[in-house]
Amino acid sequence: MNVFDIIGPIMVGPSSSHTAGAVRIGQIARVVAGGKPVAVTIELYGSFAQTYKGHGTDKAIIAGLLGMAPDDQRIKDSLALAGQAGMSFKFRKSSNQAVHPNTALISAVDQLGKKTIVQGSSVGGGRIVVNRINEINVKFKGDYYTLLIPHTDTPGVIAAVTKLLADHGINIAELNMYRSHRGGEAMMVIETDQAVKAEVVSLIEAVKTVKKAVLIEPIY
Amino acid sequence: MITYDSIQELADRARKKGKRISELVLEDQALHMEQSKDELVELMRKSLHVMAAAAKSGLTSRSLSASGLSGGDANKMKQVVDGGRSLSGKVLSETLAKALAIAEVNACMGRIVAAPTAGSCGIIPALLLTLKEEHHLTEDQVVMSLFTAAGLGMVIAKKASISGAEGGCQAECGSAAAMAAAAAVELMGGSPQMSAHACAFALKSVLGLVCDPVAGLVEVPCIKRNASGAANALVAAEMALAGIESTIPVDEVIGAMKAIGDAMPKALKETAEGGLADTPTAKKIAREILR
Numbered sequence: 001m002n003v004f005d006i007i008g009p010i011m012v013g014p015s016s017s018h019t020a021g022a023v024r025i026g027q028i029a030r031v032v033a034g035g036k037p038v039a040v041t042i043e044l045y046g047s048f049a050q051t052y053k054g055h056g057t058d059k060a061i062i063a064g065l066l067g068m069a070p071d072d073q074r075i076k077d078s079l080a081l082a083g084q085a086g087m088s089f090k091f092r093k094s095s096n097q098a099v100h101p102n103t104a105l106i107s108a109v110d111q112l113g114k115k116t117i118v119q120g121s122s123v124g125g126g127r128i129v130v131n132r133i134n135e136i137n138v139k140f141k142g143d144y145y146t147l148l149i150p151h152t153d154t155p156g157v158i159a160a161v162t163k164l165l166a167d168h169g170i171n172i173a174e175l176n177m178y179r180s181h182r183g184g185e186a187m188m189v190i191e192t193d194q195a196v197k198a199e200v201v202s203l204i205e206a207v208k209t210v211k212k213a214v215l216i217e218p219i220y
Numbered sequence: 221m222i223t224y225d226s227i228q229e230l231a232d233r234a235r236k237k238g239k240r241i242s243e244l245v246l247e248d249q250a251l252h253m254e255q256s257k258d259e260l261v262e263l264m265r266k267s268l269h270v271m272a273a274a275a276k277s278g279l280t281s282r283s284l285s286a287s288g289l290s291g292g293d294a295n296k297m298k299q300v301v302d303g304g305r306s307l308s309g310k311v312l313s314e315t316l317a318k319a320l321a322i323a324e325v326n327a328c329m330g331r332i333v334a335a336p337t338a339g340s341c342g343i344i345p346a347l348l349l350t351l352k353e354e355h356h357l358t359e360d361q362v363v364m365s366l367f368t369a370a371g372l373g374m375v376i377a378k379k380a381s382i383s384g385a386e387g388g389c390q391a392e393c394g395s396a397a398a399m400a401a402a403a404a405v406e407l408m409g410g411s412p413q414m415s416a417h418a419c420a421f422a423l424k425s426v427l428g429l430v431c432d433p434v435a436g437l438v439e440v441p442c443i444k445r446n447a448s449g450a451a452n453a454l455v456a457a458e459m460a461l462a463g464i465e466s467t468i469p470v471d472e473v474i475g476a477m478k479a480i481g482d483a484m485p486k487a488l489k490e491t492a493e494g495g496l497a498d499t500p501t502a503k504k505i506a507r508e509i510l511r
Contacts, residue, residue: 001224001374001377001378002249002252002253002374003245003249003260003264003367003370003371003374004263004264004267004370005374005377006335006336006369006370006373006374006377006382006399007264007267007333007334007335007336007344007366007369007370007373008267008333008334008335009333009334010266010267010270010331010332010333011331011332011333011334011338012329012330012331012332013325013326013327013328013329013330013331013332013338013341013438014285014326014327014328014329014338014339014437014438014439015338015339015438016334016337016338019329019338020334020338047436050436050510051435051436051437051510053286053287053509053510054286054287054435054436054437054439054509054510055436055437055438056286056329059329071270071331073330073331075329076328076329124383124385125334125337125383126334
C-alpha cells in the first residue's frame with residue numbers, strides 16, 4: 001500500500017469496484033484476445049448482474065475492451081463508440097453463483113473467428129483478479145508485467161522459459177502453473193519485475209510445446 | 221520506514237523531528253516507492269488538478285445520473301453561496317457545494333480521484349480547495365496536505381478499513397472526513413498533535429454510520445453524506461485548531477471503528493439490504509431502476 005492507493009486512483013465514477021475494476025477486466029480481456037475483438041458476449045454475475053446499469057459496469061467493461069483506461073472520460077459513451085469501432089456486444093445476467101460477487105465472464109471473438117474467454121472479478125478499490133482464461137482456471141491481478149503462456153504439459157517447458165527470462169535479466173516475482181490434467185492443456189502465468197521485450201516474448205513462443213505467449217502490461 | 225500502525229506515532233515522530241506529518245510521509249513514500257520526492261509531489265499535484273476540475277464542472281452542471289436519482293444539487297447550493305444567502309457562512313457553504321459537486325460528477329460517470337474511495341471522493345477536495353480559496357493558500361501547500369491525508373488514511377486502512385462493504389459508511393465517509401480534518405489542520409498551521417485530534421473528532425462523530433445505498437448505487441444517501449462528511453471535517457479541524465483535545469486517543473478511536481464495523485450486520489454494509497435501502501421508497505426506486 002502506498003499514498004496513491006489512498007488518494008487515488010484517478011478514475012471515472014461512480015464506483016471503484018463496479019466501474020474502475022470493470023474497465024480493467026475489459027482491458028485484460030482485450031489484450032488476451034489479441035487486441036481487437038469484433039464481437040463480445042459478457043456474462044455478469046452477482047452484484048455486477050444486479051446493479052450494472054446504475055454503476056455503468058456495462059459501459060466500463062466495453063470501454064476496457066476498446067482499450068480505454070479507468071480514467072478515460074469517454075467511458076460513459078463507450079457503448080456508442082463500440083459501434084464506431086466495429087465491435088458488437090451482448091450482455092447477459094447470470095443467476096449462477098460465481099467465484100466472487102463482482103464477476104464478469106467475457107467471450108471475445110476476433111476477426112478470424114477465434115474465441116477467447118476471460119473471467120475476472122473486481123475485488124475492491126478498483127483492484128481485480130483474473131480467474132479464468134479459456135478453459136483453465138488461473139489467478140493473477142495485473143499489477144506486474146504478466147506473461148500468459150499456454151502450452152502442452154511436458155517436462156522442461158518451465159525450465160526453458162525461465163532460463164530465457166534469466167538470460168535477459170528479467171526477475172520473476174511469481175510463477176504459477178495450471179493444467180487441465182497430466183500431459184494436457186496447461187497455462188503458465190509468470191509475473192515479472194521488469195518489462196519483457198517483444199523479442200523475448202517471441203523466443204518464449206519458440207519453446208517446444210509453447211503455443212503462444214501473451215504479455216500483459218501492469219494495469220495499475 | 222514508517223509502518224503506518226499508529227497515528228499517534230506519526231504525530232510524535234513529526235513533533236520530535238520538528239517536521240510536518242506530510243513531510244514525513246513524503247520522505248517515507250519516496251523511499252518506499254523508489255521515486256524522488258519531486259516525482260511524488262507531481263503525481264499528487266495531478267490528482268489535485270483532477271479534484272479541482274471535478275469540483276468546477278460539478279458546480280455548474282445540472283445533468284442527472286444514469287439512474288436519474290441525482291444531479292443538480294451542487295448547483296443549487298452554489299447559487300445560495302454566490303447570492304450571499306448562506307445560513308452558515310462562506311467557508312462551510314462553499315465546502316458543501318464542492319462536496320456535492322464532486323460526488324455528483326462521480327455519480328454521472330465523470331472523472332474523480334478516489335479519496336479514499338469513489339463513494340467518498342468529494343470530502344477531502346471540497347474542504348481543502350475551499351480553504352485554499354478562502355485563505356489564499358498556495359497549490360504546493362494543498363498538494364503537501366494531501367500527503368498528510370493519505371498518511372493517516374493508510375493507518376486507518378491498515379488498522380480498520382476504508383471500505384463501506386467492510387466497515388460501513390463510517391469507514392468511507394468517516395475516514396475521508398478524518399483525513400480531510402487532519403490535512404486542514406496542517407494547512408492552517410496546526411501542530412501534528414492537533415491533526416491527530418482532528419482525525420479522532422471526525423471519526424468519533426460518525427462511529428456506527430452504516431452503508432445503505434439505495435438500489436446499491438453510489439448516489440442516495442452517498443452524495444449528501446459527502447456534504448455532511450466535509451462539514452464534519454470542518455467542525456473537527458476547527459475544534460482541534462482551538463486546542464480542544466480528544467479524550468479517547470485517535471488510535472483507540474480507530475480500534476473502536478474496526479470493532480463496530482466487524483459487529484455491523486452484513487445488511488448494513490453496502491449490500492443494499494438494510495437501512496435506507498430497505499425503506500418502502502428505496503425499494504420502489506430499486507424496482508424501477510433495476511427493471
